[in-house]
Amino acid sequence: MTTPEHSRLQEITTQQRKWRRWGPYLAERQWGTVREDYSAQGDAWGHFPHDDAHRRAFRWGEDGLLGLCDNRGLICFAPALWNGQDDRLKERLFGLAGPEGNHGEDVKESYFYLDSTPTHSFCRALYKYPQRAFPYAHLRRVNREAGRDEPEIDLIDTGIFDDDRYFDVEVVYAKADVNDLLIELRATNRGPDPAELWMLPTFFCRNTWDWGDRTPCPRMALQAPTPACGAHLAMDHFHLGKVHIYMDVPDEVLFTENESNAAAIWPGATNPQPYVKDAFHRCVVGGDRSAVNPALMGSKAAGVFRRTLEPGQTWVVRARLRLDDPLADPFGDFSALLETRRAEADAFYDAITPRPLGEDERRVFRQALAGMLWSKQYYHLDVARWLRGDPGQPTPPRARLAGRNSDWKHLYNSEVISMPDKWEYPWYAAWDTAFHAIPLALVDLDFAKQQIGLFLREWYMHPNGQIPAYEWSFSDVNPPVQAWAALRIYRMEASSNGRRDRSFLEGVFHKLMLNFTWWVNRKDAAGLNVFEGGFLGLDNIGVFDRSRPLPFEGRILQADATSWMGMFCLDMLEIALELAEHDSVYEDVASKFFEHFLYIAHAMNSMGERGDDGFNLWHEGDGFYYDVLDVGGRRMPMEVRSMVGLIPLLGTGVIEASTLQRSAGFRRRMDWVYANRPELARSVAHLPSADGQAGPQLLALVNEERLRRILTHVLDEEQFLSPHGIRALSRRHLEHPYVFPLPLRNQTPPRVDYEPAESRSFIFGGNSNWRGPVWFPVNYLLIDALERYHRYLGEGFKV
Incomplete structure (x- = not known):
């Protein structure tokens, strides 16, 4: 493919040009995160609440409204808005903190990611800004008063958009060159009456100078006016060099410092200098001219644009950010460049979109990828520094040194990462990122591979081999899907351009061997090949919060943890056999994973046959796999x-006949196991070829008989099958909730009910729900596994 966007991607691959340096990497919520929490008790929501965000400097990042920044988050841009009614500028998306919502944290805004190319040479997003006063207090009150059995109350439910009294504010970014960014804000009055709007295109430097590192504070300064633009700001940045910012003719340009207004936040504190982070709020909304720097310089600057818009009228404000040399006429080629990049984005998506898709489906495909690309975020955290605190700042409570994430002092993150959501989940989760890499590979294979490899690097992966889960507890455990994702991306690339990137696959494989060993050593406590992984990303799916100790002495033997490990074995087996095509050393490693898979399959399916108190993850009466509770040997x-x-269905893999023919050493070992370990061989099905010769082999945790029984539940509309996919919890529990049968001291027995929408429990904060809704990633894996079964069982297999 030879579109201009493909050429830019190739320039990244060959390290000719850094087209990814700038992008929509600005978080949409930095407040309320673990990174910004320095409290003794780990109260991230309370330590840095929303109402402090406009006046308090962040330590580890920045946020803004549909903003952009460089790939180290040093220079940021985001629009600020004011409708003349709100008590503050709209600088960031508003939402409820975890304890404020009746279903946990929840963003209460209306915004949309519309478009993006993979290099972010062209991006669009839309924010709907009410013309009436934003109902901050009302949203907090009604959601606080609502019970867990009631739905969330969202912004649209307040009537704020009645009569279409809002502005559509479209944010458009385009790249004239690697370090030359075009910014366009397009505001349209959708209401029936004239309405006034302030737009403040705001540029700010992440505060890197208040933390005792002697980093200089970069300051923008207003330059002499020129006929070619309304305002020109310039700055010498310690890392990015010469920076030039241009804007259309503003009413004025405001300057301040991106530093905390300590006097307004902490009783008795004073400000080292008078110009602080909330200056623009105090000046524009409160009329306090003393808040802004009359010397027209600072680490935060904004042009002020004010206009009354007639109904249906659109108003455009332009800006441009450029490194290195200044421009004589920054807006002379602006419109032409913007339209060129828009046309190039069209050409790119026309080239990659599958042809069978209709026009509506093509738009869905493109906007879905826009959502993925807009969800990249610069993420920064140095755990050792975070634990001990910064020179010149208050010393954090000593309890933190043995508290949250204290075992992860090696971890240093400073990368652009694909986030689950830049407001509700503005922190990575290891298995989420692995899933994200698959759709991202459709548009940017190099970035997808980089995301998989990143979590295996020594500044992420623990020295013991554990992959960090997420910032609330890096020691929690996500399902080990990295090998599956790496292999899928490897095959996607081979299919799309014929390249088999063995160096990528080999590098990932070696690091994942460390992770596999960690699982075996840490999560198979009894050495039975039955695993305990904790919550494993399924949040509130269990009877108990699986990320915490049980409320009594005991342990849970997890069907899903054991199954994930079976899947992990097969993925590693397939990778080893792929690598063995060019290096026979990997055949021995493939044999190791083959045999380990058989041990896991035998443990899952035949444990009771070994006299282990009848213990079995498979329930013969119900035809289903369950977690097993072990309390003092009683199971x-x-x-x-x-x-x-x-999840046991995911433990399936096919070894091709051609692979067996070229891997003679592996084949000999496999045949030996079949001949000498018949109790293990029952977990393997043989698929003969049409000509009677040896065909591919299906390895599966679940045999044909049990597959049929499980699928009777899966394909039953009164149980798992919904119009939109497979539910995370059977609908059977609507009428038959599970109630824990053993008595618990001073505690109501926990129960699991079918909850198809919002969660009614506060396990994991109540924000996510695995007790009924359809979760697409695991549905994808299920479909993938069933396709492999179909290949083996054929059309004759019926349920």
């Missing part, structure tokens, strides 16, 4: 029909 299945019992 009982926890009979919740959930995705936990479907």
Whole structure:
């Protein structure tokens, strides 16, 4: 493919040009994160609340409204808006903190990611800004008063958009060159009456100078006016060099410093200098001219543009950010460049969109990828520094040194990462990122591969081999899907351009061997090949919060943890056999994973046959896999029909006949195991070819008989099958909730109910719900596994 966007991607691959240096990497919420929490008790929401965000400097990042920044988050841009009614500028998206919402944290805004190319040479997003006063207090009150059985109250439910009294504010970014950014704000009055709007295109430097590192504070300064633009700002940045910012003719340009207004936040504190982060709020909204720097310089600057818009009228404000040399006429080629990049984005998506898709489906495909690309975020955290605090700042409580993430002092993150959501989840989760890499590979293979490899680097992965889960607890455990994702991306690239990037696959494989060993050593406590992984990304799916100790002495033997490990084995087996095509050393490693898979399969399916008190993850009466509770040697299945019992289906893999023919050493070992370990061989199905010769082999945790029984539940509309996919919890529990049968001291027995929408429990904050909704990533894996079964079982297999 030879579109201009493809050429830019190739220039990245060959390291000719850094087209990814700038992008929509600005977080949409930095407040309320673990990174900004320095409290003794780990109260991230309370330590840095929303109402402090406009006046308090962030330590580890920045946020803004549909903004952009460089790939180190040093120079940021985001629009600020004011409708003349609000008590503050709209600088960031508003939402409820975890304890404020009846279903946990929740953004209460209306905004949309519209378009983006993978190099962010062209991006569009839309924010709907009410013309009435934004109902901050009302949203807090009504959601606080609502019970867990009631739905969330969202912004549109307040009537704020009635009569279309809002502005559509479209943010458009385009790249004239690697370090030359075009910014266009397009505001349209959708209401029936004239309405006044202030737009403040705001440029600010992340505060890197208040933390005792002697980093200089970069300051923008207003330059002499020229006929070619309304305002020209310039700055010498310690890392990015010469920076020039141009704007259309503003009413004025405001300057301040991106530093905390300590006097307004902490009783008795004073400000070292008078110009602080909330200056523009105090000046524009409150009329306090003393808040801004009359010397027209600072680390935060904004042009002020004010206009009354007639109904249906659109108003455009332009800006341009450029490194290195200044421009004599920054807006002379602006419109032409913007339209060129828009046309190039059209050409790129026309080239990559599957042809069978209709016009509506093509738009969905493009906007879905825009959502993925807009969800990149610069993420910064040095855990050792975070634990001990900064020179010149208050010393954090000593309890933190043995508290949250204290075992992760090696971890240093300073990269652009694909986030689950830049407001509700503005922190990575290891398995989420692995899933994200698959759709991202459709548009940017190099970035997708980089995301997989990043979490395996020594400044992420623990020295013991554990992959960090997420900032609330890096020691929690996500399902080990990195090998699956790496292999899928490897095959996607081979299919799209014929390249087999073995160096990528080999590098990932070696690091994942460390992770596999960590799982075996840490999560198979009894050495039975039955694993305990904790919550494993399924949040509130269990009877108990699986990320915490049980409220009594005991442990949970997890069907899903054991199944994920079976899938991990097969993925590593397939990678080893792929690498063995060019290096026979990997055949021995493939044999290791083959045998380990058989041990896991045998443990899952035949444990009771070994005299282990009848213990089995498979429940013969129900035809389903359950977690098993072990209390002092007494074992009982926890009979919740959930995705936990479907994960065993994912442990399937096919070894091609051609692979067996070229891997003679592996084939000999496999045949020996079949001949000498018949109890293990029952977990393997043989698929003969049409000509009677040896065909591919299906390895599966679940045999044909059990597959049929599980699928009777899966394909039942009264259980798992919904119009939109497979539910995470069987609908059977609507009428038959699971109630824990053993008595608990001073505690109501926990129960699991079918909850198809918002969660009614506060496990994991109540924001996510695995007790009914359809989760696409695991549905994708299920479909993938069923396709492999179909290849083996053929059309004759019926349920």
